[in-house]
Structure formats: C-alpha cells, structure tokens
Amino acid sequence: MSWTEERIDKLTRMWEGGATASQIAEELGGVSRNAVIGKAHRLGLKARPSPVKSNDRHEEAAPAPVQAAPPPRPAPVEAPAPRAATPAPRPAPAAPVAPPPAPVAAAPAAPSGDAPAAPPAPRIVSVGPGGFLRQGPGEQQAPIPPAPPRRLVPAKPSADIADKTSLLDLNDRICRWPMGHPGEPDFHFCGEKVNPGFPYCVEHCGRAYQAQLPRGHRRPPPPLPFGNPRVR
C-alpha cells in the first residue's frame, strides 16, 4: 500500500480527530499501526497525549528554559546516598507536564459584541466506518423537545388494504396464499375460502400442488409465490 493523497488525508483527519493509530490503521487497511505512527510523525502531525511521554527518557533533559548555550550534559552521577536505610527521594522532574487543559466545549457565551469567537475545534471522540468522525456528548445537538401530547388513536390500516386479508386475519379456513411482497404496503393474503384440508383455496392449491408430469411434458413452472428474486 502506498500513501496516496486520500490515504494521507484520511490519516491526518483521523489522527487529529483523536483516533488511535490502531483505529486508523484498521480503517485505512493494508498498513500497520506502526506504519500509521511513522507516517504521522513524518507528516509532522504528532503531539498527542502519549502514555510514554512526559517522561524525560533519552530526551536531552530539558535544559534551562532560556536559550543560550545548553551546557553539555553533566555526567549522571548517582548520588552516593550515605543513608543506607532511607531510600533517597527521586529528584523532582524538571519539567512539569503538559500545560493546557482540554478546552471542553464550554460556554460559547459571548453572543456578540467584540470579537467573533473562533469556532472551537470539535473534539472528536471516535471515528466511525468510512472515517467519519463521531462527536462527543458535549458537541451533540440539543435534544429535540418532545412533541406536545396528543390523543392516541388506534392505528387504522391504509385504505388500500383495509379490505384485504392481513396476517392477523388468517385462520385455517381462509387461503393464505400471499399476494404481493411482504413489507410492501399492500401485502396481503388471498383470503378465499380454503380448499378443505389444504391451506389454500382451490385455485392456489392448483398452484401449490402440481402433479409431476413425465419429462418433456412439463409445463413451465408457475411464478413463485413471492415473485421473482427482487433486485436491490
């Protein structure tokens, strides 16, 4: 797999949206999590809360906040800890961790007046199939107020099938040959009086039960009860 324009774009959006490297890799397909991370860094879009970050590992220990000449790293002399019994307290980490708190979509406030508030970047919580970005509860649209109470009326079947035989009308005395397709508004059953001993009327029994004719004398098969396979 190569990093095409679209794939890079998707990677960027998802990465900035907060999706994990694994999610991105899975979504893109054909690449590993490492590949995603490596590409993201190569693209320059890193800086995300990392479980391993905030620890000055092999990072040149953050020198003095000012520039000037960063003094060569002093030899990490292990304190000779005279006290044998007392565990020496670890020196406090030089650099306190991340500064800015997450600007959760707080109060948009400031209706108007001065500066048009910059649209706060939506905090994406997860990424769905196709790369669309799901948003967190904070960004969700306000719930739609419930409709005013109404008097409930019994559902009335549409006029089309009002006089048709519905599923509920079936019993062992009426023909249950289906007419139309299930799920369609006018789907119903034959409703004729049944051929005694059979679930269908005489006419539909003739369709349902056909004598096996010798080869070469068979009639073309009748249409299937539900019609031909439907095209979707």
Add this chain to the structure above:
DNA sequence: CCCTGATTCGC
C-alpha cells in the same frame, strides 16, 4: 497480558 505512542534504524 492487553493497549497506547515514540523512536530507531535498515531498507
């Protein structure tokens, strides 16, 4: 163990 991101380094 699983997950995560960061980094390294041979290709």
Add this chain to the structure above:
DNA sequence: GCGAATCAGG
C-alpha cells in the same frame, strides 16, 4: 520515505 522492531507507560 517507509515501517518493523523495539521501548516504555497505562
């Protein structure tokens, strides 16, 4: 430029 291997924290 790429990504597997590796590291390291949660």
